[in-house]
Amino acid sequence: NAGVTQTPKFQVLKTGQSMTLQCAQDMNHNSMYWYRQDPGMGLRLIYYSASEGTTDKGEVPNGYNVSRLNKREFSLRLESAAPSQTSVYFCASRVRSYEQYFGPGTRLTVT
Amino acid sequence: GIQVEQSPPDLILQEGANSTLRCNFSDSVNNLQWFHQNPWGQLINLFYIPSGTKQNGRLSATTVATERYSLLYISSSQTTDSGVYFCAVQGGSEKLVFGKGMKLTVNP
Numbered sequence: 001n002a003g004v005t006q007t008p009k010f011q012v013l014k015t016g017q018s019m020t021l022q023c024a025q026d027m028n029h030n031s032m033y034w035y036r037q038d039p040g041m042g043l044r045l046i047y048y049s050a051s052e053g054t055t056d057k058g059e060v061p062n063g064y065n066v067s068r069l070n071k072r073e074f075s076l077r078l079e080s081a082a083p084s085q086t087s088v089y090f091c092a093s094r095v096r097s098y099e100q101y102f103g104p105g106t107r108l109t110v111t
Numbered sequence: 112g113i114q115v116e117q118s119p120p121d122l123i124l125q126e127g128a129n130s131t132l133r134c135n136f137s138d139s140v141n142n143l144q145w146f147h148q149n150p151w152g153q154l155i156n157l158f159y160i161p162s163g164t165k166q167n168g169r170l171s172a173t174t175v176a177t178e179r180y181s182l183l184y185i186s187s188s189q190t191t192d193s194g195v196y197f198c199a200v201q202g203g204s205e206k207l208v209f210g211k212g213m214k215l216t217v218n219p
Contacts, residue, residue, distance in 0.1 A: 031205065042197060042209035050205050058206060088152060099159040100144060100199075100207055105152055 002026055004103035006091050012109045013081045021076040021106050023091030029101075031094050032074035033058075034066060036087040037105075043090060049074055050096065081110045113138045113202040117210035124188050124217050132183040132213050134198030142201035143174050145183050148212070149194045157183070157196075188217045 004025045013019055025032065030051050035043040035058075045058030049068040063085060065077045074093075078085060086109050094100040114137040124130055134143075145157040158165050158172040160181065165172055169188075174181040185192055195212040202208070 033207075040211075042211045043199075044209075045206055048205060056205070090154065096205070098142070099156060101156060102146075102154040105154075107152075 004091055004093055004101055006089075006103040006106050008106060009104065010107050012111065013078075014111055015082060017081050018077065018079050019081065020078075021089055021091075021108075022073070023075065023103060024073045025091075025093040025101075026072065027093060027101065028071070029093035029095055030071070031096055032068065033092040033100070034064075034074070034076045035090045035092065036060065036085075037090060038087050046076065046089075081108075083110045086110045112204075113140070113200060113208050115198055115200055115208055115210040117196075117198050117213050119213060120211070121214045122216070124215070126188060126190060126217055126219050128188050128217075129184070129186045130188060130215070132185070132196055132198075132215075134181040134183070134200075134210060136179050136181075136198075136200045138179070138202050140176065140179075140200040140202055142207065143181055144199045144207070145172055145181070146197040146199065147192075147194050148197065154197075185215075188215075190217050190219055193217045 007022045033048040034046040047066040049055045052071045089106045091103040116135045147155045162176045169186045171184045199207045199209045
């Protein structure tokens with residue numbers, strides 16, 4: 001049981017490049033989330049998916065798109081990366097309204 | 112939306128000391144969790160505690176939902192307790208809202 005896994009662990013992009021962050025969970029959870037964490041701040045929600053086939057915006061959705069590919073997988077896409085998107089990205093999942101579990105994070109730098 | 116405030120923002124302890132971290136929230140909650148982010152950035156679940164008291168080894172937590180606060184107690188602190196502690200709550204929506212965290216440094 002791997003829990004929540006994320007790929008890649010590290011990534012460096014140039015301004016304007018695109019990339020997709022992958023997330024998968026093997027706990028049969030309905031809900032999945034993408035957060036970003038900037039220095040000295042808590043976690044801010046980018047997008048979430050309450051169930052397969054649905055996605056909703058969180059607190060900071062601009063510049064991102066998501067896809068809930070199936071119950072296990074939830075990807076985050078940056079279409080045109082900007083330096084302001086330099087951050088650590090965390091994926092999380094849970095059964096609705098219960099305990100949330102986090103992946104190990106992806107450290108992204110945009111130059 | 113629901114607001115979460117954690118205090119103190121920073122705490123420095125000597126190994127062996129006890130500490131109490133507080134989380135205040137502005138509305139009724141369905142879910143409250145405490146997390147520890149270790150120096151390597153990993154987020155570790157400590158407690159799922161929307162109400163009541165739980166204990167896990169040297170750590171315990173109490174949530175008084177009617178008064179809108181939760182406390183995390185760390186006893187006999189160790190250097191491995193260092194890191195940032197987050198409180199996160201869920202109100203009426205699907206979203207978990209995080210406090211800004213409390214940085215704990217435990218010196219040997």
